[in-house]
Amino acid sequence: MLYREAGQYKTSYAADMAIFPLRQDRIGLAAILAIAFVAIPMTGNQFFLSSVMIPFLVFSLAAVGLNILTGYTGLLSLGTGAFMGVGAYACYKLATAFPDVNILVWILCSGFFAAAIGVIFGLPSLRIKGFYLAVATLAAQFFLQWSFVRIPWLYNYNASGAIEVPTRTLFGLPLTGATASPETRYFALLVIVVALTWIASNLVHGRVGRMWMAVRDMDIAAELMGIRLLHTKLLAFAVSSFFCGVAGACMMFLWYGGGEANDLFNINLSFNILFMVIIGGLGSLIGSFMGAAFISILPTALKFGLPAIGIPIAGATAEHVNLLLVGGLIIFFLIVEPHGLARLWQILKQKLRVWPFPY
Amino acid sequence: MNAPVKIPVGSAPLEREEILLAVENVSLSFGGVKAIQDVSFDVRKGEIRAIIGPNGAGKTSMLNCINGFYHPQQGRITFKGRTRPRMRPHEAASQGVARTFQNVALFKGMSTLDNIMVGRTLKMKEPFFWQLWRHGPAMREEIRHRAVVEDIIDFLQIQHIRRTPVGKLPYGLQKRVELARALAMEPDLLLLDEPMAGMNLEEKEDMCRFILDVNNQFGTTIALIEHDMGVVMDLSDRVVVLEYGRKIADGTPAEVKADSRVIDAYLGVAH
Numbered sequence: 001m002l003y004r005e006a007g008q009y010k011t012s013y014a015a016d017m018a019i020f021p022l023r024q025d026r027i028g029l030a031a032i033l034a035i036a037f038v039a040i041p042m043t044g045n046q047f048f049l050s051s052v053m054i055p056f057l058v059f060s061l062a063a064v065g066l067n068i069l070t071g072y073t074g075l076l077s078l079g080t081g082a083f084m085g086v087g088a089y090a091c092y093k094l095a096t097a098f099p100d101v102n103i104l105v106w107i108l109c110s111g112f113f114a115a116a117i118g119v120i121f122g123l124p125s126l127r128i129k130g131f132y133l134a135v136a137t138l139a140a141q142f143f144l145q146w147s148f149v150r151i152p153w154l155y156n157y158n159a160s161g162a163i164e165v166p167t168r169t170l171f172g173l174p175l176t177g178a179t180a181s182p183e184t185r186y187f188a189l190l191v192i193v194v195a196l197t198w199i200a201s202n203l204v205h206g207r208v209g210r211m212w213m214a215v216r217d218m219d220i221a222a223e224l225m226g227i228r229l230l231h232t233k234l235l236a237f238a239v240s241s242f243f244c245g246v247a248g249a250c251m252m253f254l255w256y257g258g259g260e261a262n263d264l265f266n267i268n269l270s271f272n273i274l275f276m277v278i279i280g281g282l283g284s285l286i287g288s289f290m291g292a293a294f295i296s297i298l299p300t301a302l303k304f305g306l307p308a309i310g311i312p313i314a315g316a317t318a319e320h321v322n323l324l325l326v327g328g329l330i331i332f333f334l335i336v337e338p339h340g341l342a343r344l345w346q347i348l349k350q351k352l353r354v355w356p357f358p359y
Numbered sequence: 360m361n362a363p364v365k366i367p368v369g370s371a372p373l374e375r376e377e378i379l380l381a382v383e384n385v386s387l388s389f390g391g392v393k394a395i396q397d398v399s400f401d402v403r404k405g406e407i408r409a410i411i412g413p414n415g416a417g418k419t420s421m422l423n424c425i426n427g428f429y430h431p432q433q434g435r436i437t438f439k440g441r442t443r444p445r446m447r448p449h450e451a452a453s454q455g456v457a458r459t460f461q462n463v464a465l466f467k468g469m470s471t472l473d474n475i476m477v478g479r480t481l482k483m484k485e486p487f488f489w490q491l492w493r494h495g496p497a498m499r500e501e502i503r504h505r506a507v508v509e510d511i512i513d514f515l516q517i518q519h520i521r522r523t524p525v526g527k528l529p530y531g532l533q534k535r536v537e538l539a540r541a542l543a544m545e546p547d548l549l550l551l552d553e554p555m556a557g558m559n560l561e562e563k564e565d566m567c568r569f570i571l572d573v574n575n576q577f578g579t580t581i582a583l584i585e586h587d588m589g590v591v592m593d594l595s596d597r598v599v600v601l602e603y604g605r606k607i608a609d610g611t612p613a614e615v616k617a618d619s620r621v622i623d624a625y626l627g628v629a630h
Contacts, residue, residue: 013502013509019493202493206501207476207483210469214477217466224426225544226452226481235487283468 003352019205036190041183049182050255052300057186057193058251059296063276063288064200065243070274071282072204073236074216075125079118079137080244080273082144085265086114087245088252089154092163095253096156103168103176104188107249114245115238117144122237126230141267148265165257176253185254192250196243201285203239212236213283275326279333281342290341294329298322377404378437379580380425380548385434387420387604394420395431396604402548407574407581409591409612412601413624418584419461421601422550425582426458427451439547453481457546459537461553461584467526471536474525475511478543479504508543514576515539515569531562538569542577549573551583555590563587567594592616600624 003024010016020026040053066080090113094106121140125133148154155163167177174180175188203209211232214222223229248265256264272295280291302325303318313321337343380402387395395417402408410418423429425436427446435442438454457478466474483504489497512518515535520528525536534554541549554570555563567590573579585591591598592612600608600615602624608615615621 013505014498017501017505199491202491206490206493206497207480207485208487208490210473210477211480213469213473214466214480217468218464220428221460221464221466222477223448224428224452224458225478225540226449227477228449 003349003355005353017205019201033194036194037187041186046182049186052297053186054182054189054255055296055300056293057189058247058255059273059276059292060289061193061196061250062244062247062273063280063292064197064285065240065247066273067277067280067282067285067288068200068204068212068243069236069240070277071284071287072209072216073212073233073240075122075233075236076130076134077137077240078134078267078270078274079121079140079144081265081267081269082141083114083118083241083244084248084251084269085144085148086117086241087111087248088163088265089148090114090245091249091253092156092165093154095166095168099166099168102170103253104170104192107192107253108246110249111242111246114248115242118237118241118244119234122234122241125233125237138267141270145263145266149263163252165253176257178257180254180257189250189254192246196246197285200239200243204285208235216283275330279330279340281340284340284342286345287340287342290345294341295326298326378402379404379439380582381435381437382421382425383435383437385421385424385431385436387417387424387429387431393604395424395601397434398601398604398606399434400599400606400609402580402582403597404580405574405578406596407570407583407594409595409598410582410584410601411586411588411591411598415603416601417604418601419552422458422552422582422584425451425548426456426550449481452544455545455547456550457541457544457548458550459534459541459552459554461556463530463533463537465525465533465537465540468524470522470524471517471528471539472508472512472521474536475508475539475543476504478540479508481544511539511542514542514572531558531565534558534562534566535569538566538573542573542579545577546579549579549581551581551585553584553586555585555587563590570594 003022005022008021008023010021015021020029041049044053062080062084065083066077069075069077087110091106091110094101094109095103098106117140121137124136128136149161152161155161158164165176167174167179169175170184170188173184175184204212211222211227212235214225214227215229215232215236219229222232251264276291276295277288278291279294280289281287299318299322302313302322303315306313306318333340378401382401383399385395385398386393398417398421410421412418420429424431425438427448427450430445435444436446438451438456441454443450466477469477483500485497485500489495493501512521515538517532517535517539520532520536525533528536538551538554541551551570555566558566570581570583571594574581583595595612597610598608598612598615599606600618600621602620607620607624608618610618
């Protein structure tokens with residue numbers, strides 16, 4: 001009833017090609033942004049911001065990155081965690097070498113380092129595809145993870161063997177380090193995620209996105225239409241790794257704050273983000289957010305949500321239940337809706353459009 | 360009063376003698392399998408040229424050589440006066456060779472519109488930087504090309520499936536979208552690999568009409584492979600016949616139809 005496109009005429013190609021051509025979608029997006037920028041910081045407590053929203057945003061950004069590579073270009077990667085690590089360590093080196101430059105600049109710049117590393121490990125993608133490419137990126141994962149632990153220069157020879165995030169300020173407020181408040185970190189992260197998602201959406205809706213999808217769907221036809229496969233695949237690796245790198249830098253500087261993060265960027269992280277992309281929906285930006293919400297919020301929801309509604313559950317039990325549940329749901333989704341939550345959302349919207357008629 | 364509209368009848372005869380594509384002594388083998396042996400023929404500007412032959416005669420391999428997907432071991436291919444020994448597929452595409460495929464090779468996850476827009480990729484020049492914003496130059500370019508694509512959509516009468524993912528379309532329409540995608544490249548030479556395969560009579564007639572219209576209105580030179588002899592004889596200006604990788608006949612449909620070697624190749628010879 002409310003979700004109806006009747007009466008919305010498009011009189012230009014620009015209006016027809018808008019990313020959200022329906023007025024209701026635009027209102028919905030505005031509402032989500034208003035909630036994210038105003039309602040959540042006003043009502044959410046510190047715990048909610050730092051344990052639910054910040055992880056969710058970091059994972060969303062990484063999932064958007066991986067989705068560009070795996071969902072849009074069809075290149076399976078298991079190196080996401082390592083590319084995030086490259087971003088984190090690059091950001092750390094830059095921030096400690098040039099402490100006067102604003103930390104936000106370095107968080108974004110660290111993405112370029114991840115992009116360069118991503119391109120190097122993406123080179124084999126011209127010759128190998130599918131599982132074999134996944135194994136090649138697994139090599140990147142292990143090699144880079146080894147570097148993070150074994151090359152002391154990367155963590156400035158700290159005795160702890162890990163990054164110690166320095167305190168940096170933005171507009172006089174501490175943004176990173178131990179004294180930074182969750183609100184500041186949340187706002188900075190939210191701005192980064194919204195801006196980069198907007199850029200990702202611009203890319204995938206334009207010429208570049210079509211080239212990626214063409215390579216994914218039928219690489220021979222794409223090649224014969226004049227698309228250079230290597231360029232296109234490496235561009236996908238670069239953009240994807242850029243997003244992952246920024247996500248990694250955000251993860252270290254705006255979420256963890258260093259210290260415990262000795263072996264953070266491991267294969268589990270890569271797999272977790274791959275699951276987010278698969279459950280959320282391959283080739284869908286909104287799916288990346290849905291998948292990230294699903295997998296990153298579920299553990300917290302179980303651990304703290306169930307006791308809150310009166311079901312006593314111990315922390316350790318919650319961990320186990322979480323693993324069981326996520327595993328079960330992954331299998332469930334792969335069978336019932338292989339295109340993920342994003343497809344469910346699309347089906348729902350399609351049904352709403354024609355409701356109460358069946359089609 | 361409306362001025363009478365002059366409708367061109369038959370393909371434009373003016374540039375008939377100019378040779379657009381010349382294939383000279385091309386041989387292609389895969390290991391011990393000789394796919395094409397010493398084949399020469401030419402395609403004149405503005406004509407519809409058919410390549411026919413029994414299964415495994417090397418027709419599709421020939422097209423693959425022409426658009427740079429295979430590299431023949433011997434022989435020369437001259438396109439628009441430029442001879443090239445080795446050519447990458449994207450070079451062939453940027454020089455104006457487009458093609459459709461025997462087994463529909465559409466981008467299944469994308470809509471009809473996006474599939475055809477991919478055909479414009481080579482014409483779109485705005486650099487990556489502008490693509491990041493989707494405003495300004497990149498958006499203006501996008502709109503310009505969208506208008507061209509809409510013309511092609513109108514031309515091939517596929518307006519109603521603009522937004523449909525091509526994987527969901529029936530086979531006949533998929534073939535038509537593939538033709539649209541090739542046309543979006545504004546090719547000088549259009550290679551059609553069995554455009555009518557697996558279609559019913561009505562779809563075939565539609566497709567024939569579209570091929571003739573493309574040839575008439577855009578002056579596109581067409582080289583097509585087809586098994587339906589009725590279609591080949593009606594559409595094409597000249598026919599080249601391959602058998603086991605060799606050329607056995609070349610000429611107008613009437614000449615080819617009367618050639619005893621062609622009849623033998625298709626019907627078999629009594630031993």
